[in-house]
Amino acid sequence: MAEEKNExxxxxxxxxxxxxxxxxxxxxxRWWVWTFYATLVWGLIYTIAYPAxxxxxxxxxxxxxxxxxxxxxxxxxxxxxANASNMESLATxxxxxxxxNADLQNFAVNAGAAIFRANCSQCHxxxxxxxxxxxxxxxxxxxxxxxxxxxxxxYTVSHGIRNEQSYDSRWSEMSAFGEIxxxxxxxxxxxxxxxxxxxxxxxxLAAAGETVFLDNCxxxxxxxxxxxxxxxxxxxxxxxxxxxxxxxxxxxxxxxSRFGVMPAWSEEFRGASGLSMAEVNAVAAYVHQxxxxx
Numbered sequence: 128m129a130e131e132k133n134e135x136x137x138x139x140x141x142x143x144x145x146x147x148x149x150x151x152x153x154x155x156x157r158w159w160v161w162t163f164y165a166t167l168v169w170g171l172i173y174t175i176a177y178p179a180x181x182x183x184x185x186x187x188x189x190x191x192x193x194x195x196x197x198x199x200x201x202x203x204x205x206x207x208x209a210n211a212s213n214m215e216s217l218a219t220x221x222x223x224x225x226x227x228n229a230d231l232q233n234f235a236v237n238a239g240a241a242i243f244r245a246n247c248s249q250c251h252x253x254x255x256x257x258x259x260x261x262x263x264x265x266x267x268x269x270x271x272x273x274x275x276x277x278x279x280x281x282y283t284v285s286h287g288i289r290n291e292q293s294y295d296s297r298w299s300e301m302s303a304f305g306e307i308x309x310x311x312x313x314x315x316x317x318x319x320x321x322x323x324x325x326x327x328x329x330x331x332l333a334a335a336g337e338t339v340f341l342d343n344c345x346x347x348x349x350x351x352x353x354x355x356x357x358x359x360x361x362x363x364x365x366x367x368x369x370x371x372x373x374x375x376x377x378x379x380x381x382x383x384s385r386f387g388v389m390p391a392w393s394e395e396f397r398g399a400s401g402l403s404m405a406e407v408n409a410v411a412a413y414v415h416q417x418x419x420x421x
Contacts, residue, residue: 210234218405222277225412232412239413242406246392255417262370262387268419270367272359273297275421281411284402287391288359296391299359304343305382312339317377323352323364324372 142150174180177189188194207214213234225232244253250263257265269275273283286293289300304313319336321328341350347360354362361369369387370380392410394401402410414420 210238214238214403214405217408218403220408222281222408222411225277225408235409235412236416238406239409239411242402242410243413246402247410250389255414259368260371260376262385264369265367266414266419267417268367269421270362270365271419271421272299272354272356272361274356275415275419277411277415277420280414280420281407283389284411284414285391285393285404285407286396288389289386290388290390292396293391293393297359297389299347300386301347301380301384303382303384308339308343308381312336313378313381316340316344316381317374320352320363320377321372321374324366326372 137151137153139149140152174187175189176191177193178186179189180187213231216228216231217235217238220228220231225235243251243255248255251257251266252263255266257263259265264272271279273279283297286296288297290296304316308316315332315336316339317336318328318332319334319340322330322333322336340348340352344352347358348354348363349360352363354360366372368376370376370385391397392402393407394403
């Protein structure tokens with residue numbers, strides 16, 4: 128006798144597993160169905176109200192006219208307005224007296240840190256330690272070619288080094304002594320420079336190299352090799368090297384010379400992409416307090 132079907136029994140989908148495991152055809156709860164329909168309607172309204180549908184060169188703007196870029200621009204404007212008085216003061220202050228104003232000093236250092244990360248860290252590194260072999264100086268030590276006072280740092284940031292943007296950029300040029308000296312003389316002066324910087328060097332070569340140094344190098348680096356800051360000539364007696372102090376690297380430097388370039392960052396020379404005077408002073412304040420500022 129066939130089993131009678133209960134009128135309240137749920138029908139199956141017809142799918143059967145392991146002979147007796149059937150899939151029931153339970154309907155979805157009505158609240159779930161209506162929620163699903165509501166999300167479809169909401170999604171359609173949202174894509175009409177806000178930018179959503181991609182076109183060839185833009186997206187649909189939406190009838191509400193909302194723009195995330197405009198929102199960010201408004202936030203930036205609000206921050207700039209809040210900082211306007213500090214930026215105005217920073218643009219006109221005598222930097223040597225900046226430390227007398229603790230609040231402005233703190234603002235300058237924090238603003239300068241952001242400016243440094245955006246514009247300077249690509250060469251000097253995120254921590255400002257530089258990259259020696261590439262000639263990007265370490266800004267944490269106390270060895271400055273043109274001076275490390277806050278005013279001198281601001282001047283360097285503003286005008287740069289050996290560039291064609293500013294007529295007042297820092298400028299020095301070392302001769303390529305490979306065109307002037309013999310290889311033996313270069314080897315001698317390399318040994319001498321290593322000896323005065325307390326590095327291992329051949330004593331006989333170093334003794335002969337002193338004469339070569341005095342005849343060719345002392346006019347910029349000084350008779351004692353301690354450098355001349357006004358000329359941007361580095362101190363050769365310390366252990367701080369812009370391009371490295373090994374025998375190989377010194378030989379390369381003396382033979383071919385070095386000519387590193389830093390751009391002028393002031394907006395006077397770079398236009399809209401440059402830094403305002405307040406921003407120049409801010410980054411100078413940041414670099415100065417890192418540990419190597421004088």
